[in-house]
Amino acid sequence: MAELTARLRRLHVLGSVSGLLGWDEQVNLPSAAAEARGAQMALLAELAHAESVAPRLGELLVLAESCLARGELDAEAAVVVRAARRDYDRAVKLPAELVAEKARLSSEAYHAWASARAARDFATFAPYLEKHLEIARREAELLGYGGRPYDLAIDRHDPGLDTARVDALFARLRAGLVPLVRRIDAKGEAARAGGGHAAELKGFDVEAQRRVVREVTAALGFDFSRGRLDVSLHPFCEGSGDDVRLTTRFDSDEPLDALYSSIHEAGHGLYEQGLPRERAGTALGTAAGMAVHESQSRLWENQVARSRAFWRWLEPRFRAAFPRALEGVSGDQLHAAANAVRPGGMIRVDADEVHYNLHILLRFELEKRLFDGSLAVAELPAAWDALAEELLGRRPEHAAEGVLQDVHWSGGAFGYFPSYTLGNMIAAQLWATAKARLPGLEEDFARGDFGRLLGWLRAEVHAHGRREDAFALTRRVTGAELGPEALLAYLDERYG
Amino acid sequence: MAELTARLRRLHVLGSVSGLLGWDEQVNLPSAAAEARGAQMALLAELAHAESVAPRLGELLVLAESCLARGELDAEAAVVVRAARRDYDRAVKLPAELVAEKARLSSEAYHAWASARAARDFATFAPYLEKHLEIARREAELLGYGGRPYDLAIDRHDPGLDTARVDALFARLRAGLVPLVRRIDAKGEAARAGGGHAAELKGFDVEAQRRVVREVTAALGFDFSRGRLDVSLHPFCEGSGDDVRLTTRFDSDEPLDALYSSIHEAGHGLYEQGLPRERAGTALGTAAGMAVHESQSRLWENQVARSRAFWRWLEPRFRAAFPRALEGVSGDQLHAAANAVRPGGMIRVDADEVHYNLHILLRFELEKRLFDGSLAVAELPAAWDALAEELLGRRPEHAAEGVLQDVHWSGGAFGYFPSYTLGNMIAAQLWATAKARLPGLEEDFARGDFGRLLGWLRAEVHAHGRREDAFALTRRVTGAELGPEALLAYLDERYG
Numbered sequence: 001m002a003e004l005t006a007r008l009r010r011l012h013v014l015g016s017v018s019g020l021l022g023w024d025e026q027v028n029l030p031s032a033a034a035e036a037r038g039a040q041m042a043l044l045a046e047l048a049h050a051e052s053v054a055p056r057l058g059e060l061l062v063l064a065e066s067c068l069a070r071g072e073l074d075a076e077a078a079v080v081v082r083a084a085r086r087d088y089d090r091a092v093k094l095p096a097e098l099v100a101e102k103a104r105l106s107s108e109a110y111h112a113w114a115s116a117r118a119a120r121d122f123a124t125f126a127p128y129l130e131k132h133l134e135i136a137r138r139e140a141e142l143l144g145y146g147g148r149p150y151d152l153a154i155d156r157h158d159p160g161l162d163t164a165r166v167d168a169l170f171a172r173l174r175a176g177l178v179p180l181v182r183r184i185d186a187k188g189e190a191a192r193a194g195g196g197h198a199a200e201l202k203g204f205d206v207e208a209q210r211r212v213v214r215e216v217t218a219a220l221g222f223d224f225s226r227g228r229l230d231v232s233l234h235p236f237c238e239g240s241g242d243d244v245r246l247t248t249r250f251d252s253d254e255p256l257d258a259l260y261s262s263i264h265e266a267g268h269g270l271y272e273q274g275l276p277r278e279r280a281g282t283a284l285g286t287a288a289g290m291a292v293h294e295s296q297s298r299l300w301e302n303q304v305a306r307s308r309a310f311w312r313w314l315e316p317r318f319r320a321a322f323p324r325a326l327e328g329v330s331g332d333q334l335h336a337a338a339n340a341v342r343p344g345g346m347i348r349v350d351a352d353e354v355h356y357n358l359h360i361l362l363r364f365e366l367e368k369r370l371f372d373g374s375l376a377v378a379e380l381p382a383a384w385d386a387l388a389e390e391l392l393g394r395r396p397e398h399a400a401e402g403v404l405q406d407v408h409w410s411g412g413a414f415g416y417f418p419s420y421t422l423g424n425m426i427a428a429q430l431w432a433t434a435k436a437r438l439p440g441l442e443e444d445f446a447r448g449d450f451g452r453l454l455g456w457l458r459a460e461v462h463a464h465g466r467r468e469d470a471f472a473l474t475r476r477v478t479g480a481e482l483g484p485e486a487l488l489a490y491l492d493e494r495y496g
Numbered sequence: 497m498a499e500l501t502a503r504l505r506r507l508h509v510l511g512s513v514s515g516l517l518g519w520d521e522q523v524n525l526p527s528a529a530a531e532a533r534g535a536q537m538a539l540l541a542e543l544a545h546a547e548s549v550a551p552r553l554g555e556l557l558v559l560a561e562s563c564l565a566r567g568e569l570d571a572e573a574a575v576v577v578r579a580a581r582r583d584y585d586r587a588v589k590l591p592a593e594l595v596a597e598k599a600r601l602s603s604e605a606y607h608a609w610a611s612a613r614a615a616r617d618f619a620t621f622a623p624y625l626e627k628h629l630e631i632a633r634r635e636a637e638l639l640g641y642g643g644r645p646y647d648l649a650i651d652r653h654d655p656g657l658d659t660a661r662v663d664a665l666f667a668r669l670r671a672g673l674v675p676l677v678r679r680i681d682a683k684g685e686a687a688r689a690g691g692g693h694a695a696e697l698k699g700f701d702v703e704a705q706r707r708v709v710r711e712v713t714a715a716l717g718f719d720f721s722r723g724r725l726d727v728s729l730h731p732f733c734e735g736s737g738d739d740v741r742l743t744t745r746f747d748s749d750e751p752l753d754a755l756y757s758s759i760h761e762a763g764h765g766l767y768e769q770g771l772p773r774e775r776a777g778t779a780l781g782t783a784a785g786m787a788v789h790e791s792q793s794r795l796w797e798n799q800v801a802r803s804r805a806f807w808r809w810l811e812p813r814f815r816a817a818f819p820r821a822l823e824g825v826s827g828d829q830l831h832a833a834a835n836a837v838r839p840g841g842m843i844r845v846d847a848d849e850v851h852y853n854l855h856i857l858l859r860f861e862l863e864k865r866l867f868d869g870s871l872a873v874a875e876l877p878a879a880w881d882a883l884a885e886e887l888l889g890r891r892p893e894h895a896a897e898g899v900l901q902d903v904h905w906s907g908g909a910f911g912y913f914p915s916y917t918l919g920n921m922i923a924a925q926l927w928a929t930a931k932a933r934l935p936g937l938e939e940d941f942a943r944g945d946f947g948r949l950l951g952w953l954r955a956e957v958h959a960h961g962r963r964e965d966a967f968a969l970t971r972r973v974t975g976a977e978l979g980p981e982a983l984l985a986y987l988d989e990r991y992g
Contacts, residue, residue: 013539016532017513020520032721033739036512043509047543225528243529 012281038107045103052091083283113410132412150371153415158289160469173484199333204255213262235261237268267297274462283466294423309442346401363417428487508777548587579779609906628908646867649911654785656965669980695829700751709758731757733764763793770958779962790919805938842897856917924983
């Protein structure tokens with residue numbers, strides 16, 4: 001096992017280098033250096049591929065499996081060996097050329113997407129998307145997912161999940177969510193017609209925002225001796241262990257955007273910082289999957305940081321940071337702004353938590369159709385717009401607020417979107433359980449104390465690595481099957 | 497040749513990844529992530545070593561050499577093949593264990609040096625220096641430099657140079673420089689006694705400094721679409737081609753430190769941005785050596801940016817950026833501050849350009865004696881102090897301003913110091929030639945136009961890569977042999 005885990009650790013270290021280059025690409029890269037970065041990423045992908053298919057790794061797996069069969073290894077080792085076997089089998093089936101091609105394409109496509117979005121012109125991005133879809137189909141053929149490439153896409157982010165299971169969960173969600181959203185929207189409209197008006201948040205000094213989001217994420221438990229917070233076009237979290245990097249973006253007229261995107265990414269970062277670092281590179285030191293990852297970011301962003309109790313703690317700090325901008329804005333207005341429901345919004349990352357999952361249902365539906373061949377890339381913008389009208393109540397005005405709004409497809413990250421909504425479901429289930437198990441939890445928040453919740457998540461979720469898939473983890477921690485009911489109940493309670 | 501250059505390019509790309517990680521370590525790394533970064537760097541070094549000694553690379557070199565012998569390759573290819581052969585032979589002859597031992601020692605020695613410097617206690621650092629010298633001697637034996645290890649140390653930074661040639665040049669420099677410095681110091685003393693007094697530069701807003709150094713380095717020609725400028729403890733330049741990264745540091749009471757260190761690093765960066773990028777990874781796309789590299793940084797820092805003409809352009813911009821801090825400071829005082837001569841300084845990196853080369857003569861003399869065995873490590877501090885008195889006019893008060901001041905020896909980087917002074921000589925020769933060839937050059941500077949000088953350096957120096965060593969390059973461009981005369985004349989004219 002020692003040689004096997006040493007090899008897994010090498011692969012992890014090599015992957016962490018690619019991760020850092022990816023972070024740097026979005027945070028620091030000079031505009032003309034995209035090609036040079038692409039060459040670096042392609043070479044690293046090739047080297048990682050070579051390491052991941054090394055015959056010696058295959059031999060070590062056979063040896064470990066025979067030890068397992070003879071009962072000479074414990075359950076922990078079994079988790080490591082099984083996950084390593086799965087990764088090894090996948091890696092040996094993917095030719096190095098294909099892996100390098102995808103890495104190069106992703107780097108080029110990212111820049112093509114950024115330009116296309118700025119120009120609101122889907123056509124210039126379409127060829128990259130075509131190419132990514134073609135690669136995804138080739139990968140599916142090679143990995144034994146012939147004819148069901150979307151199952152592979154989903155499984156990659158969430159081991160154990162597939163299209164049918166997500167479809168069934170999303171159908172139940174949609175059945176409950178669509179009428180609930182109608183009801184909440186109607187209520188909001190009535191309130192606005194009745195003269196309730198929102199505060200205008202403008203002129204929030206960016207340097208002060210930077211200090212506040214750092215203070216808030218540190219208070220939640222993010223360890224800045226083991227991580228950073230920087231600026232990028234699209235907020236994200238990268239890295240693991242002792243080097244976890246969050247990004248956000250600042251706009252003086254959107255102080256809540258920086259705040260909530262930072263808290264969201266810090267939720268991811270807290271999970272990464274909480275994984276057992278001595279197990280890095282093995283399944284025991286790896287996140288359970290993207291759905292569980294998103295449950296962590298969503299829980300902190302929504303259930304915790306949009307609560308009244310949280311704002312009781314934050315409000316005086318916010319006022320101290322932005323004395324001028326908050327003149328004439330009441331505490332109630334501030335809390336209302338953090339919980340504002342905005343019907344008709346077209347941008348997923350700006351969506352409130354009531355409408356958010358409708359954006360995901362839209363993307364899941366389109367990805368499914370792109371993959372089963374019933375939708376061509378050229379038809380995608382029209383299909384997007386039609387579905388937006390059906391689910392969100394209106395059509396985007398241009399591609400930048402429609403089909404070009406997300407970064408994911410530029411990296412070939414199909415099958416990722418469902419994880420967001422699965423994460424919201426899990427977050428709601430974890431939240432209900434945490435409140436039941438940790439009495440007085442929200443009073444902690446009002447004092448700026450988030451340690452009990454973080455400690456519980458560390459013990460119940462983070463410490464377990466990838467021992468279980470999202471279904472098994474949810475069942476163990478909450479005692480219930482993964483499903484949309486807790487999410488619907490939470491949304492109804494907070495907004496209904 | 498195509499396969500050979502592709503392999504050389506891979507090595508270059510892999511090296512560029514290590515370079516980026518090194519940059520990130522000094523600019524961004526979270527405090528607890530040093531160990532994780534060490535693991536990344538060690539793995540990349542191992543992978544690069546494996547690539548650099550790959551048997552296939554050896555085969556390709558043999559093939560290319562036989563093509564060369566048959567006259568089937570042009571002179572450009574010959575340059576590439578000869579340099580690649582040299583690197584390959586060196587990589588193959590150094591056992592991986594020795595490379596790893598040196599890396600480990602360097603890491604330990606760095607921390608030992610930092611502690612020793614803080615404690616002003618040479619004895620605790622001495623054993624590490626002994627070990628580094630021993631490794632340098634073993635390397636020399638292995639690489640065919642038995643009995644002349646200092647020649648190897650010099651050749652590593654400046655291919656083609658050796659102890660005897662540097663010795664001869666430095667003897668001539670010393671003969672002219674020592675009396676010149678005495679004369680300049682005496683003149684300065686007389687001026688101070690006569691009541692001339694320097695302006696106090698204090699309270700320069702750091703954000704404004706950041707804007708100014710960016711504006712200045714961009715005006716010199718540094719292409720920010722192919723590079724960046726960030727902050728680190730010690731300024732440096734990292735990267736090549738389309739991703740060249742400069743660093744500086746800001747202190748509100750030292751505005752000229754950020755300005756001149758940025759210009760110095762931008763000089764390095766201009767060279768890297770000017771190398772033929774389509775030749776990256778081969779000798780045709782690589783800097784000629786550290787002496788020529790330093791000539792570029794020094795030329796922009798000293799000959800250009802300390803000139804009257806440069807300050808005629810910069811002064812109004814400086815005043816606009818720092819209106820308060822410059823109240824009551826005249827243009828003459830500002831220019832005088834940029835050209836201040838400070839006799840008696842013990843610290844090389846703080847030295848003015850008049851005294852700087854004396855610091856190098858001292859180090860070269862001591863390294864030579866350490867390597868030829870005439871000086872024991874235990875005797876080094878006393879030898880340093882005696883030579884400081886002889887060359888700089890006084891003895892250091894303690895080891896931290898004497899023998900322990902430089903980081904170089906902790907990394908085993910012997911033979912690097914001479915490059916600084918050789919670079920100063922070359923810069924002075926290039927400057928004299930440029931002024932003769934480009935009439936009205938300094939009037940360009942007064943208008944903020946540095947394009948003619950940069951264009952000339954691009955054509956005469958940058959475009960040539962490593963085709964020639966420092967001697968041949970200087971001879972071709974200036975029509976004269978590399979020597980100290982131009983530097984002495986320049987210092988005499990500006991300060992004498």
